[in-house]
Amino acid sequence: MADTYVLVHGAWHTGELMEPVARHLRDRGHTVHCPTLAGNRPGDDRRTTGLTDAVASLVDYLETQDLKDVRLMGHSYGGMVISQVADQVPSRIRRLVYWNAFVPLDGESLNDLVPPHYVALFDGIAAANDGAVMLPYPIWREAFINDADAALAEKTYGWLNPHPNKTFVDKARLSTPLAAMNLGKSYINCQQDTALPHSLPWHPRLSERLGLFRLVECAGSHELCFTDPERLADAIERAGRD
Amino acid sequence: MADTYVLVHGAWHTGELMEPVARHLRDRGHTVHCPTLAGNRPGDDRRTTGLTDAVASLVDYLETQDLKDVRLMGHSYGGMVISQVADQVPSRIRRLVYWNAFVPLDGESLNDLVPPHYVALFDGIAAANDGAVMLPYPIWREAFINDADAALAEKTYGWLNPHPNKTFVDKARLSTPLAAMNLGKSYINCQQDTALPHSLPWHPRLSERLGLFRLVECAGSHELCFTDPERLADAIERAGRD
Amino acid sequence: MADTYVLVHGAWHTGELMEPVARHLRDRGHTVHCPTLAGNRPGDDRRTTGLTDAVASLVDYLETQDLKDVRLMGHSYGGMVISQVADQVPSRIRRLVYWNAFVPLDGESLNDLVPPHYVALFDGIAAANDGAVMLPYPIWREAFINDADAALAEKTYGWLNPHPNKTFVDKARLSTPLAAMNLGKSYINCQQDTALPHSLPWHPRLSERLGLFRLVECAGSHELCFTDPERLADAIERAGRD
Numbered sequence: 193m194a195d196t197y198v199l200v201h202g203a204w205h206t207g208e209l210m211e212p213v214a215r216h217l218r219d220r221g222h223t224v225h226c227p228t229l230a231g232n233r234p235g236d237d238r239r240t241t242g243l244t245d246a247v248a249s250l251v252d253y254l255e256t257q258d259l260k261d262v263r264l265m266g267h268s269y270g271g272m273v274i275s276q277v278a279d280q281v282p283s284r285i286r287r288l289v290y291w292n293a294f295v296p297l298d299g300e301s302l303n304d305l306v307p308p309h310y311v312a313l314f315d316g317i318a319a320a321n322d323g324a325v326m327l328p329y330p331i332w333r334e335a336f337i338n339d340a341d342a343a344l345a346e347k348t349y350g351w352l353n354p355h356p357n358k359t360f361v362d363k364a365r366l367s368t369p370l371a372a373m374n375l376g377k378s379y380i381n382c383q384q385d386t387a388l389p390h391s392l393p394w395h396p397r398l399s400e401r402l403g404l405f406r407l408v409e410c411a412g413s414h415e416l417c418f419t420d421p422e423r424l425a426d427a428i429e430r431a432g433r434d
Numbered sequence: 435m436a437d438t439y440v441l442v443h444g445a446w447h448t449g450e451l452m453e454p455v456a457r458h459l460r461d462r463g464h465t466v467h468c469p470t471l472a473g474n475r476p477g478d479d480r481r482t483t484g485l486t487d488a489v490a491s492l493v494d495y496l497e498t499q500d501l502k503d504v505r506l507m508g509h510s511y512g513g514m515v516i517s518q519v520a521d522q523v524p525s526r527i528r529r530l531v532y533w534n535a536f537v538p539l540d541g542e543s544l545n546d547l548v549p550p551h552y553v554a555l556f557d558g559i560a561a562a563n564d565g566a567v568m569l570p571y572p573i574w575r576e577a578f579i580n581d582a583d584a585a586l587a588e589k590t591y592g593w594l595n596p597h598p599n600k601t602f603v604d605k606a607r608l609s610t611p612l613a614a615m616n617l618g619k620s621y622i623n624c625q626q627d628t629a630l631p632h633s634l635p636w637h638p639r640l641s642e643r644l645g646l647f648r649l650v651e652c653a654g655s656h657e658l659c660f661t662d663p664e665r666l667a668d669a670i671e672r673a674g675r676d
Numbered sequence: 677m678a679d680t681y682v683l684v685h686g687a688w689h690t691g692e693l694m695e696p697v698a699r700h701l702r703d704r705g706h707t708v709h710c711p712t713l714a715g716n717r718p719g720d721d722r723r724t725t726g727l728t729d730a731v732a733s734l735v736d737y738l739e740t741q742d743l744k745d746v747r748l749m750g751h752s753y754g755g756m757v758i759s760q761v762a763d764q765v766p767s768r769i770r771r772l773v774y775w776n777a778f779v780p781l782d783g784e785s786l787n788d789l790v791p792p793h794y795v796a797l798f799d800g801i802a803a804a805n806d807g808a809v810m811l812p813y814p815i816w817r818e819a820f821i822n823d824a825d826a827a828l829a830e831k832t833y834g835w836l837n838p839h840p841n842k843t844f845v846d847k848a849r850l851s852t853p854l855a856a857m858n859l860g861k862s863y864i865n866c867q868q869d870t871a872l873p874h875s876l877p878w879h880p881r882l883s884e885r886l887g888l889f890r891l892v893e894c895a896g897s898h899e900l901c902f903t904d905p906e907r908l909a910d911a912i913e914r915a916g917r918d
Contacts, residue, residue: 334860334890342918376576386891390880396632406576407628409653411893434584618818638874648818649870651895676826 195263197224197432200250202268202293203359204327204352205417206232210267213417216425227253229273231356238324238354243301243362247276254284263432265289268387268414269355271398272302272364278373279366287376288402289431291424292385292394292414295401296364303360307392311360318357325357335386337415348418371403378406378431380424387414406431437505439466439674442492444510444535445601446569446594447659448474452509455659458667469495471515473598480566480596485543485604489518496526505674507531510629510656511597513640514544514606520615521608529618530644531673533666534627534636534656537643538606545602549634553602560599567599577628579657590660613645620648620673622666629656648673679747681708681916684734686752686777687843688811688836689901690716694751697901700909711737713757715840722808722838727785727846731760738768747916749773752871752898753839755882756786756848762857763850771860772886773915775908776869776878776898779885780848787844791876795844802841809841819870821899832902855887862890862915864908871898890915 197217199210207226214224230249231241250273254262262285266274271293278285294305303311314325327336332352333345340348370377379399388394399405408431410416416424439459441452449468456466472491473483492515496504504527508516513535520527536547545553556567569578574594575587582590612619621641630636641647650673652658658666681701683694691710698708714733715725734757738746746769750758755777762769778789787795798809811820816836817829824832854861863883872878883889892915894900900908 330888334888338890338892339914384891384893389884390891391884400631400633404572404576406580407626407632408580409626430581642873642875646814646818648822649868649874650822651868672823 194221194223195432196259196261197222197263197265197428198254198259199224199226199428200229200264200266200270200274201226201232202270203325203355204232205267206353209351210417212421213425213428216422217428220425220429222429225253225257225259229270231359232353236356238356239322240358241356242358243272243276243364246273246359247280250274250277251280254281260284261286263287263289265291265428265432266293267291267417268293269302269359272296272359275370276364276366278370278375279368282373282375285375287378287432287434288370289378289380289428290399290402291380291428291431292382292387293398295370295398296366297369297401298366299363301361301363305398307389314357314360321354323357324354325360326354327352335414337413337418338386339384339411339413339419340415344418348415370401376406376434377402377404378408380427380431381407381409382412382414382416383409384412385414436463436465437674438501438503439464439505439507439670440496440501441466441468441670442471442506442508442512442516443468443474444512445567445597446474447509448595451593452659454663455667455670458664459670462667462671464671467495467499467501471512473601474595478598480598481564482600483598484600485514485518485606488515488601489522492516492519493522496523502526503528505529505531507533507670507674508535509533509659510535511544511601513537514601517612518606518608520612520617521610524615524617527617529620529674529676530612531620531622531670532641532644533622533670533673534624534629535640537612537640538608539611539643540608541605543603543605547640549631556599556602563596565599566596567602568596569594577656579655579660580628581626581653581655581661582657586660590657612643618648618676619644619646620650622669622673623649623651624654624656624658625651626654627656678705678707679916680743680745681706681747681749681912682738682743683708683710683912684713684748684750684754684758685710685716686754687809687839688716689751690837693835694901696905697909697912700906701912704909704913706913709737709741709743713754715843716837720840722840723806724842725840726842727756727760727848730757730843731764734758734761735764738765744768745770747771747773749775749912749916750777751775751901752777753786753843755779756843759854760848760850762854762859763852766857766859769859771862771916771918772854773862773864773912774883774886775864775912775915776866776871777882779854779882780850781853781885782850783847785845785847789882791873798841798844805838807841808838809844810838811836819898821897821902822870823868823895823897823903824899828902832899854885860890860918861886861888862892864911864915865891865893866896866898866900867893868896869898
């Protein structure tokens with residue numbers, strides 16, 4: 193079955209970094225797009241780009257490419273974006289797939305869903321860097337890419353880009369709660385993902401906001417796209433298929 | 435070691451549907467029985483058959499076949515049944531094995547152990563169908579057999595039978611709490627089983643009611659009997675052995 | 677990369693019982709030590725040996741062997757010991773690795789971190805045995821080594837030694853909370869470890885006391901050192917590497 197996937201990256205990432213995953217999905221016969229959201233592109237202004245801009249850039253991508261029956265996957269911060277895109281252009285989307293991703297209620301920001309010490313950390317870094325947040329390396333190595341060796345952790349850290357803090361502060365706008373949206377919904381939970389502490393977890397805390405949804409799990413960290421892109425592609429296919 | 439297993443199906447299922455699992459256990463040298471409980475047999479009256487009838491039908495089976503040293507496994511709703519059978523004929527049973535199954539206290543019904551929205555859904559369906567409940571396909575596909583592809587989800591849905599709602603409403607009667615029963619006890623938890631939401635989980639919420647018990651886990655949904663019967667047979671053997 | 681590991685056993689165990697794990701780590705090029713703590717050696721007085729003695733015996737081992745850049749792993753009760761050793765000789769340690777191990781706060785005993793029924797059980801056994809606790813076999817078989825067959829469960833039970841209850845009662849002394857210690861920290865969680873009930877779990881309840889830490893998980897019981905030493909060695913290396 194040849195399906196259409198759009199893979200939406202998380203904070204600090206770009207669409208290009210999802211390409212190794214995309215290749216495995218293409219090998220299985222699917223069409224895969226990996227756009228980069230406004231805010232994470234080379235020239236974007238990290239001071240002013242907000243959540244609305246990121247959402248608009250993805251809506252624009254779907255419309256420009258005239259994509260239909262899309263299996264729309266969002267990773268981490270990308271969940272904030274795909275949720276609102278689904279609210280705005282539901283007719284283009286067949287199924288939402290959240291991969292350890294935020295599932296907002298109307299009026300919630302990403303910062304409302306993470307531990308307070310992360311908010312304080314990000315706000316402090318952004319204040320010193322014209323609104324751009326970079327993730328400190330020790331957090332990356334221990335809590336985000338815990339399943340990599342040091343060489344891979346360091347190499348991939350070099351691929352990240354400064355992220356506009358405004359997208360963490362801006363509130364999601366949803367005309368319909370996700371649980372009430374009449375779309376297929378899946379949640380991929382990487383079992384060793386500690387980007388959020390397991391005392392304040394992705395699943396089931398955020399996943400169950402989807403109402404009826406399909407759970408797919410596999411071993412791996414928050415950065416399985418780097419540590420085992422084939423395993424992630426397999427999980428995406430099990431989550432995205434009808 | 436050639437052991438005797440009795441595999442008790444869940445709601446909407448029959449003993450015949452456990453046969454693929456039984457075959458793998460027989461290949462390992464065991465004797466395996468897969469009876470169908472009263473309430474799920476072709477001619478059974480779905481309006482009047484209750485939990486007591488289901489329990490009596492299993493007691494009758496064990497006695498008619500004169501089974502001893504039984505490793506008695508119950509799946510899901512089957513946990514309501516094996517718990518009471520163990521209370522009534524403990525001398526025939528060597529070990530109870532719960533596979534994502536309900537573990538009642540005296541006086542509790544299955545409906546006391548599931549989310550309220552399931553009770554409302556089942557009651558509504560039963561009211562419109564002479565007391566028989568059929569599980570809506572979207573719930574089956576997303577929350578029960580989330581690890582299948584669409585073809586397998588559809589095929590297996592066709593094998594289910596309408597279930598008497600009275601067995602969900604009737605209260606379990608136990609003279610001794612399961613934690614105090616002097617029998618071996620094991621709990622098999624399929625890690626992606628979302629038939630109960632993970633915020634109101636099978637394990638450890640229900641499993642720990644067994645007192646001292648052996649935990650066995652494996653990947654899979656609530657319907658691993660269909661999606662990977664060999665993996666389930668392996669888990670049953672690890673749970674059921676001395 | 678050739679690293680130096682010190683593997684610290686849990687209650688009832690000795691260093692010798694970690695040797696099968698150590699061999700797999702040595703096969704990967706590492707230097708591995710498996711000392712036996714005071715309290716678990718043949719001649720040790722189970723009435724009087726306490727937590728301070730166990731800690732002192734490990735500090736002494738590190739100093740006598742003049743070990744540096746140590747990846748110091750503690751299993752279960754061993755977590756009480758390595759935590760205090762890290763507080764006393766931090767300059768010798770590169771990373772702490774907890775394998776389903778206790779992570780105390782200053783002033784807490786092991787008994788403060790386990791279910792009350794375990795404390796009552798251990799105190800009763802110790803009172804009848806001159807301060808020495810032996811774990812009852814049914815608990816060992818069902819809750820500690822649930823992934824073994826009966827033959828392995830029985831054989832390994834025979835290898836255990838009576839443990840001084842005083843080490844469970846004595847309070848840990850830490851000048852700095854572990855979360856504030858400037859050392860690498862990892863937590864290995866065996867997913868089917870029910871030595872602590874999953875309603876009062878090792879992870880994240882105790883692991884998150886480490887502050888920023890690296891989570892490594894694998895399938896297995898509390899006694900993976902006996903049921904699959906190679907899998908444990910692999911987890912230790914993923915937890916212990918930089």
